[in-house]
Amino acid sequence: MKQYSYFPGCSLKASAVAYDLSVRAVSAALGIELIELEDWNCCGTTVYSAIDRLEAICVPCRNLALAEKKGLDLVTPCSACFRTFERVNSYLRLYPLLKTKVDKVLAAAGLEYHGKVRVRHLVDVLLNDVGVEAIASKVVNPLHGLKVAPYYGCLLVRPEVAFDDPENPQSLDRLVESLGAEVVPFPAKNRCCGASLVISNPDLALGLILRILESAHSNGAECIVTACPLCQLSLDAYQGMVNRKFGTRYELPVVFLSQLMGTALGLEPKALGFDRGVVSPEKVLARHL
């Protein structure tokens, strides 16, 4: 059983508990072991980088220092955490002066980091370590006929990743197809959902969400699949607000990749946290089970 250090991130302990539950359930079913990093802290996401660059690097770097001691790849299901860690690794590589400052901060906590942790997004692990053939072979409830819009958001593949094309990403498409579902054309697949902008500038953010929902709906999608807790929250929890503001009547379930995968692998809906979403996927999924 292949082992990984697992970094759920704050969202998966709060708004996206369903993601955490389903990731753990699916990984067990697929034969990969996720060992939660002990004593991890918030990655700081985009909030710190607006205020203090050194802290924005040091805060997530503490997690990398912890992970380095374990010697395993660090897997996170959250696109924002993934991007933050990637940024730390590349900044430390590019800016030696910054590294000496970060070293000092870590030393105060009795830690050190040598830039050796390979940070992986869950999608990368599923696609390249597990593989679509292996996933397809374990599917017991193929989702034939289910029309899915795979939503990448902006942080998963941009500015660049080794496992996918930032302009026309395909990784989620392949994984969704391996479950037997049908991928619809989805021009807004890597448009920004606004994330936390919905708090500070709801007018702008709701417009962004509308564009994504509209694109998925007009291309015939029955549900949206995402691999980011922030995207799921934006598209799911604010769908009602979008409908009220723009007079639309969208009722598109927004599920996590791991939830859809768990369903196809025959896991219990309860174990996948389906009861925690806003727009219920029950009806849509029931048609295909």
Added chain:
Amino acid sequence: MKPRIGVYICHCGANIADTVDVEAVTEFAQGLDSVVVARNYRFMCSEPGQNVIKEDIENLQLDRVVVAACSPQMHESTFRRVCEEAGVNRYLFQMANIREQCSWVTHDKEQATKKAKALVAAAVRRVALQEPLEVRKAPVTPCALVVGGGIAGIQAALDIAEAGHKVYLVEREPSIGGHMMQLDKTFPTLDCSACILTPRMAQVRSHPSIELMTYSEVVGVSGYVGNFKAKIRRKPRYVDESKCTGCGVCSEKCPWTADSEFDMGLGKRKAIYTPFPQAVPNVPVIDTERCVYFRKGTCRACEKFCEAKAIDFEQTEKVVEVEVGAIIVATGYDSFDPTPIYQYGYKRLDNVITGLEFERLCNASGPTGGRIILSSGREPESVAIIHCVGSRDRNYHEYCSKVCCMYSMKFAHLIRESTAAKVYEFYIDLRSAGKGYEEFYNRVLDEGVIFVRSHPPEVVSEDGKLIIECEDTLAGCQSRIAVDMVILSTALEPRADAGEVARLFSLSRSADGFFLEKHPKLAPVATMTDGIFVVGCAQGPKDIPETVAQASAAAAAVLAMFARGTIEIEAATAVVDQELCSGCGICVALCPYNAITFLEDRKVAEINDILCKGCGVCVAACPAGAITGRHFTDKQILAEIEGLLADVKPPLVAI
């Protein structure tokens, strides 16, 4: 007798003298063994500089010369000539490169001076052991092979033929004409492309000095400059060229159709066809993939109706061999296939077409008779033209394809001329450098074409319209522009088989995949292989005027060689000491130029001086040490190394 060597150190203005203490190097050279005189001068390559050498040779009876200056690539031939004019054999000259290999790459003056001294010492020791060699001449076959029958090949063939020399013009397709024939109008003058090209094509057909081989490919090249042999595979047309009158009744009666390659798949052609009405030669070919006779053994309609009895199903492939003195490679380009750029929807969304497809759509002899229409048959009300599709994009081609800005603006003009459509140009930068090009841009602006500075990320289909999502970087805003048709201005890229062609003609390719010229500025059509030239888009993207200029340039170089009648053969070749040769034959197998023969009667190897390029492979490989590279003997090279290392102390052994 001791050699008498003269050493000349060049300042090269400030290029050398600023970094190298030329006085110190001169003084150092003066003290070297056999050196009679050492001088330095501002520009050794200048007339006065050359005269200094000539006078010293005469007055001081010098018999060997060293010049310490730039790379031998630059001026070796100059100084060899100077020596020869003063009566010293050109192989008794040696050049020390103290510019590219010393002053330009060393910042510290002391270090640079030390290095210059070592390089001079090496050259002096080497030249003392050099031997005079005789330069021989070989005759040139005054015929040329031109590969590719587009405008580049046509121009080169006509120029050489006009001078009265035989030209074999080989074209892979059934007709000459190339991409230029597919174009509708040409920028910036808007001449009809076919109208200016077809007279040239007809001239090729009727020229007594041009032997046209269409539907043929070069499959083998051997020999060397002045004396190449080329094998040409002539594919069967199944139509006898000598009997066919070009009446076209066969195509008319043929019941089987296929997508026309010439019309970019927008129109149809028959299974027996000429690609376009003005084809040269006007002799059809049978597409055996489509012809029912070849697939099922029935039909033969063409044969029945051909009054000239020209249909010949029994024709077979032939390979002919020709002897030529020079080869011009004019194999052109491929148009980039934008299918991999999923976001633009090519082949996925209706009415998204490439530039070359638009050329056919716009052309009066094209599939729509020149009417610019959508797939529904309706005229577009708005058209978007997206620049730089596959060009200036690290995912595909990093280079600028050079012609797209201009042809895109030509499209805009043609659309405005024949429809009422609004036209949007989506560009990154507009590049209109050329005679009359900027004026054309201004004209198109005046015609009301809308220029949006944006490289659109995506084309989406919504309610029967194509939406261009873009960030207008001049207005600083996001826009969505709805249009009926999208034209992708696709890159020019190297031919898919450029690698094979490069191997065939011993050409190199640059990082972009196009064939590499000998020098980007001073030898733009020559290649590293003497006697083989590369012209037109095979060398890199370029427009028609530039292509024609290159073709004429190559023709002039070929004609110069033919006029001289002979070529000088490099004397620095390898020679076998037959007393030492054990007859193992290793060298025979290794020689890349097939210059070594094994003499069965005497059981020794012999090297053909004309074929030998002096590469030295056999010299290094000979287990008996029987082969010597003239001008690169072991003694000479060891002396050079000793000179370089003369004041290097052996490393101290750590205790």
